[in-house]
Amino acid sequence: MKRAVRDVELMRLLPQLKDPQSELLLLRSCMGIAKLFFGLRTCQPIHMEQATILFDKELRGVVEDIVVGGGPYFGDLQWRVASLHIRVGGLGLYSTVEVALYAFVASRALTWVLQDYILRDGGIYGMDSDFNIALDGLRDMLPTFDISSFASKDTVPQKAQHVLASRLFSKIVQDMEVNFDMTIRQKAVFGCLQASHAQNFLLAIPIDGLGQHMSPPVEYRIILRYRLMIPIFPIDEFFPVCRKSCLDQIGEHAVHCKELPGFKYRHDFVMDVLCDIFKRAGVSVKKEVPVNFLTDPQEGRSTLRPADVLVYGGIGRKHACVDLTRVSPLVGLRTGDFIVGQEALKAASSKVVKHEKACSDNQHVFIPFAFDTFGFLAPDVVDLLKR
Template identity: 60%
Template structure:
């Protein structure tokens, strides 16, 4: 199933009917990014997938999970097309939303208990940009709760905060220009992803092969400021 067909299904089918499809899609997507980042190695777990599947504006890699979209996609689509539905069904005697919409709205409320969904029950009070409103509310809640959901360490909290800073994830949307040397090798790109997903890059207490004076920490912090490392070192966030 292609991405376009999947998204169409999420917007037109009640969430309960697409659980198996979104689970299979997310499993495949998670496996693909895991192969890219760690090449089948360890340390890519649920926490790394959660960070990777956040929008890059709030610190993720923009690999949006189909499971997340299924939470709000159906409600958003129905609410945004309310006027069109009324026009098409104007002579059928069908008025307002049906039980499928009410069930999906209830499921949405379960995931976003603090969001006032009363406006979504009425055509005149439904937000004009429903999908953007719901997606923003969901991902902001996920980002706020990620610390408690995964019992993150102080270092992980600091990295997450840095990833949410202005322009921290701009590298994801930059077009490489090989002629100007503005590109990254596969090794460099993989190292950046590991650092941002908080995946260890070195064994514990391994000696720095350059200066031979310090131990390389697991996450490569020493490599960023090793005085003996030749050439220029660039650092951003």
């Protein structure tokens, strides 16, 4: 309990940084549950109950301050998403109440042989009632998961904690639609958050020199609010810039309106980052190169459109024209045929139809760099970055 209280006092100092990106990184890496993991793995969950409840309450308060800065709309759904693993769309800020059971069982099960060896002279073998009680609690938490392998030291999985954590988070994700009255949009957004690479931005170290630090703080908070399905604007009204669409509370139109200066800025920012990655990897590139052969199939002639990025000798000793395209992943919601990543894949396919033949005829390779605002990357993008 004392350790939990000290950790809570430490977490309360985070707002002094006035940098939500750094606060979230520190909270996830070394100031959150990381401070209690040793106790959770070595103490029977029933003895940690009071400490875990206190810690979770304070952790939620700190996360709420990081995301909304004291504002409204941070409810149970937002906390549920935030406390999930990054791999399944969360912020990686685990609930100690949920971790306590599987951490203790996994730790005891993996050290079974060692325990028997240490206690061999005392005639004590096997697990005690503490382990059995925790195992029963785990059965209640994961009723459809066969945990019989944890009841014998000969069948315990090598990565016991990983196995149990994966099963727990999978069950939580499956039950979310039942436990929360999620709208169609919320279900779609949550699906987007679970896509590969969607939450990778959370792992970025805030270094100004590498362009990985978001400033001012409101920018990072807006990203978190958008992903946690928290309203950004107070009411729905016409967008004052284009006057063509409704400025929805969630901020969907504001993010994707092409008449905003920020739309072109975000495109160019991704282009700059991509060029920087290539240069650091020793690959020769140039941005906005006038290749003079990218065509419009409807006109059948060159549009004089430059390649966003030209990679010299990048693919099979041929130059590669890389075309960046950012799309909204939620377009399909209106027609009822939403699929995660579908719009990015459509955009990539459209670009291929439009430019690939012209590039091929001129001994170039065309690569569509299509992605959506939640971080879904088209297969061609992943292949390019892995080269």
